[in-house]
Amino acid sequence: MQYEAPTTVDQAVALLKNSGNASKVLAGGTDLLVQLRSGMIEPELIVDIKKIPEVRSILKEDGKFRVGAVVTGAELGEHGDLKAAWPGVVEAAELIGSTQIQGRASLGGNLCNASPAADAVPALVAAGAICMIAGPNGRRELPVGAICTGPGQTSLSPGEFVVSFLFPIPKPRSGDAYLRFIPRTEMDIAVVGVGIHITLDAENVCVDARVAVGAVAPTVLLVEESAAALVGTMVDDASIDKMIAAVRDSCDPIDDKRGTVVYRTQVAGVLAGRVCRIALQRTRRHE
Amino acid sequence: MSKVHVSTIINDDTVEFLCESEQTLLDVLRDDLRLTGSKEGCASGDCGACSVIMDGRLVCACLLLAAEAEGSTIETIEGMANGSDLHPLQQQFLDHAALQCGVCTPGFLIAAKALLDRNPDPTETEVRYWLAGNLCRCTGYDKIVRAVLDTAAETRN
Ligand SMILES: Cc1cc2nc3c(=O)[nH]c(=O)nc-3n(C[C@H](O)[C@H](O)[C@H](O)COP(=O)(O)OP(=O)(O)OC[C@H]3O[C@@H](n4cnc5c(N)ncnc54)[C@H](O)[C@@H]3O)c2cc1C
Numbered sequence: 001m002q003y004e005a006p007t008t009v010d011q012a013v014a015l016l017k018n019s020g021n022a023s024k025v026l027a028g029g030t031d032l033l034v035q036l037r038s039g040m041i042e043p044e045l046i047v048d049i050k051k052i053p054e055v056r057s058i059l060k061e062d063g064k065f066r067v068g069a070v071v072t073g074a075e076l077g078e079h080g081d082l083k084a085a086w087p088g089v090v091e092a093a094e095l096i097g098s099t100q101i102q103g104r105a106s107l108g109g110n111l112c113n114a115s116p117a118a119d120a121v122p123a124l125v126a127a128g129a130i131c132m133i134a135g136p137n138g139r140r141e142l143p144v145g146a147i148c149t150g151p152g153q154t155s156l157s158p159g160e161f162v163v164s165f166l167f168p169i170p171k172p173r174s175g176d177a178y179l180r181f182i183p184r185t186e187m188d189i190a191v192v193g194v195g196i197h198i199t200l201d202a203e204n205v206c207v208d209a210r211v212a213v214g215a216v217a218p219t220v221l222l223v224e225e226s227a228a229a230l231v232g233t234m235v236d237d238a239s240i241d242k243m244i245a246a247v248r249d250s251c252d253p254i255d256d257k258r259g260t261v262v263y264r265t266q267v268a269g270v271l272a273g274r275v276c277r278i279a280l281q282r283t284r285r286h287e
Numbered sequence: 288m289s290k291v292h293v294s295t296i297i298n299d300d301t302v303e304f305l306c307e308s309e310q311t312l313l314d315v316l317r318d319d320l321r322l323t324g325s326k327e328g329c330a331s332g333d334c335g336a337c338s339v340i341m342d343g344r345l346v347c348a349c350l351l352l353a354a355e356a357e358g359s360t361i362e363t364i365e366g367m368a369n370g371s372d373l374h375p376l377q378q379q380f381l382d383h384a385a386l387q388c389g390v391c392t393p394g395f396l397i398a399a400k401a402l403l404d405r406n407p408d409p410t411e412t413e414v415r416y417w418l419a420g421n422l423c424r425c426t427g428y429d430k431i432v433r434a435v436l437d438t439a440a441e442t443r444n
């Protein structure tokens with residue numbers, strides 16, 4: 001195995017392109033090192049992208065946050081402005097692992113590892129974040145929800161990697177939130193995770209909603225029916241109940257030691273209700 | 288296969304080493320540099336016995352390639368005492384009997400140091416969450432948490 005740490009996006013793309021499927025991108029390594037050491041993967045080349053300034057930074061472009069793919073959970077949590085704009089995304093990233101893991105784990109790694117239970121992904125999907133992807137044919141953009149195609153599988157072509165995430169400008173009366181359920185309080189894999197982003201108008205009517213659910217299907221689900229149950233309402237108890245029912249209808253989870261199908265489906269609804277009420281409260285946080 | 292040349296600062300000393308690209312930082316610290324204070328408990332990021340501070344961040348040395356340490360500053364348990372003067376955390380761990388077999392202790396000490404470097408006045412809840420990535424099979428954690436809280440109180444006075 002060879003290790004390279006390029007300092008520009010173009011160098012990284014060239015290295016990845018020449019090695020095809022035999023290479024792996026390295027961000028914080030908190031998934032990759034575990035896979036390497038267990039023999040699950042045996043790459044010939046590791047391309048460490050952490051020395052590339054563009055991939056490391058949090059910038060503001062025309063009022064929109066652009067967050068580098070390798071920015072760590074700890075760094076996101078320390079960025080007051082980003083946390084004020086996208087509290088749900090930051091709280092999801094901060095749930096990943098322990099203090100030690102937080103010092104390394106990135107949004108790009110959480111997404112591209114393509115675990116159905118990755119904590120940051122439902123929050124990123126709910127936020128409507130866009131990935132900037134670099135590859136042998138130049139750059140392209142894709143919504144976060146279009147990256148994972150199944151457990152451990154992404155739609156990225158050989159030679160491509162995620163450079164950064166672009167977030168929309170949060171509307172004045174909008175709010176996002178993320179919660180996961182785990183049997184203990186720290187250091188576990190989500191049984192279910194829910195991210196919700198809602199926007200109200202001046203009359204408190206919901207004009208936009210995005211409801212994303214993790215760990216209940218092979219990839220994170222964006223539940224259109226749940227969004228439809230909220231849009232046009234005052235996000236009152238009756239509409240939240242409809243939203244919850246649509247979340248439960250969309251669930252297609254696995255049965256495993258963490259939870260049965262019935263249990264996961266039930267918990268997904270409970271969490272969706274709680275997350276929606278937190279997001280609703282946050283629509284008022286700038287007043 | 289050519290080796291990777293890495294220069295770092297470890298416990299205030301400039302340290303250069305050659306490593307295989309597969310080697311973790313923990314492998315190099317323990318096997319090549321003979322800094323065996325950092326332990327390998329799980330090799331998968333779960334137990335924290337391998338904790339070191341790299342560029343001011345607490346990390347698991349078992350989840351880092353040694354090659355990634357190029358240009359970084361690393362603190363390990365070996366740098367914690369000043370000669371024969373123990374660090375206040377080490378003394379409090381002894382006073383509280385916050386260790387039994389001791390395998391987890393270097394990791395807990397480094398993790399606790401990283402916390403107090405950042406937050407000299409943590410609450411008990413903050414201490415418990417901060418240390419959630421360090422596992423101990425012997426003490427039941429309570430004595431460790433008391434030792435950290437008492438070190439914080441002592442250092443503030
Ligand atoms: C003890 C422990 C606890 C954990 N707890 C949680 C948890 O609570 N919640 C959770 O969701 N996860 C958890 N994880 C998993 C892991 O920490 C996260 O998924 C993390 O976000 C991965 O990020 P990374 O930067 O370390 O990725 P890496 O390990 O560097 O990479 C992961 C994968 O993504 C690819 N990749 C990385 N970056 C890019 C990019 N920019 N473009 C293309 N491909 C890329 C890599 O090639 C690799 O296949 C835990 C892991 C450990 C060891």
Ligand code: FES
Nearest residue numbers: 328329330335349
């Ligand atoms: S040995 Fe590194 S976390 Fe257990």
Ligand code: FES
Nearest residue numbers: 387388423424425
């Ligand atoms: S003292 Fe034995 S594991 Fe902690």
